[in-house]
Amino acid sequence: MTRLINSLSDISARYDALFVDLWGCVHNGVTAYPDAVKALQDYRATGGKVILVTNSPRPWRAVVEQLAGFGVPDDAFDAIATSGDSARAAMYLGAVGQKVFHIGTPEEVDVFFSPMDLVGDDAVEITRVPLNEAEGIVCTGPEDAMADPSVYRSDFLFAKQKGIKLLCANPDIVVDRGETREWCAGALAALYSEMGGKSLYFGKPHPPIYDLARRRLSQIAKVDDADILCIGDGIGTDIMGGMGEGLDTLFITGGLAAKEFGPDPENPDPARLNAWLAEQNLSATAAIPFLR
Structure with missing residues (x-):
């Protein structure tokens, strides 16, 4: 049975570091969640480390700028690991060749195809070409x-x-931007795989982004896996990924799957929650309506 808690502080003292999802947990794609920001600030005030682990296809520096625009202050986290950085490193190491066809918005071109400083002399030159x-x-x-x-x-x-x-730079299938649900790169990659193509993933729930998150964490503190808690609202990304890495997980019930647990997101039905988790063949360490 997954324990339902009311506040991060109910369990946070057991952990030295948090791997925290962004979209749906700390912000909604438009603005920050004040309670979530305060929970992370309070946790850091006790000496805990916060690594934001996001399936954003952007480099971490671009995510920092985006978070500032949403109203997430820089004292709410220590470092950021992005799917974009993991995927970009693989791209510049030639994972899908040197001539690539890009699917995405024009705004994503400048940030995703910007020079990398993580791959050294092994980098290949990437050229965008027609399909x-x-x-x-x-x-x-x-x-x-x-x-x-x-x-x-x-x-x-x-x-x-x-x-x-x-190469999929964001394994998320959908996100909610405010009240609007949008498709992500993961939906396209899933379609390609269903059609018999080969899709490569570097964000949650896949190992590369957790390797990157651990490297980010190791730069500021030495923390064992047993002392890391993964937090997120994506059952197939945040929770599955954390469990796959052998890490404890905290599931945000008021996010993408909120309607599964009753009419009031602030008060999810424990029976419905555990029945739904059983259907997913997953069991989070704990669950909370919202990060707070």
Whole structure:
């Protein structure tokens, strides 16, 4: 049974570090959640370390700027590990070739294809090309987050027939921007895999981003895995990923799956929560309505 708690402080003293999801936990894609920010500030005040672990396709420096715009102060965290940084490192090491077809918005081009300082002399030169010239696909997200991923089916059929791999910079399927649900790169990568193509993932729930998060943490403190708590609202990303790494997990019930646990997100039904987790074949260490 997953224990339902009311406040992070109910269990946080057991842990020396937190791996905290961003979207749906600390902000909603528009503005920060004040209670979540305060909970992280209070935890850090006790000496705890906070690593923000996000499936954002952006480099960590770009996420810092984005968080400031949302109203998340820099005293709420110690470091950031992004799916974008893990994926960019793989791209610049040639994971999908040197000539790549990019799927994403024009705004994502400047940040994702900016020079890397993590891969040293082994980096390859990356050139963006049309699909018919590409050795691989780099997907940072759909061009239109409201359009059904099936609009890419014809491109994916061509790519699959050529044996092209797709590098997914954000494994999330959907996110809620305010009150609007949007598709993410993970939905496109899932479609490509379903069609028989090969998709490469570097964010949650996959190991590369946890390796990066541990490296970020090791730069500021020595913390054993038993003393790390993973927090997030994505059952198939945050919780599955944390469990796969052998880490304790705290599930935010008021996020993406809020409707599964009753009409009041502030008071999830424990029976419905545990029945739903059993259906997912997952069991978080604890659950909380919202990060606070």
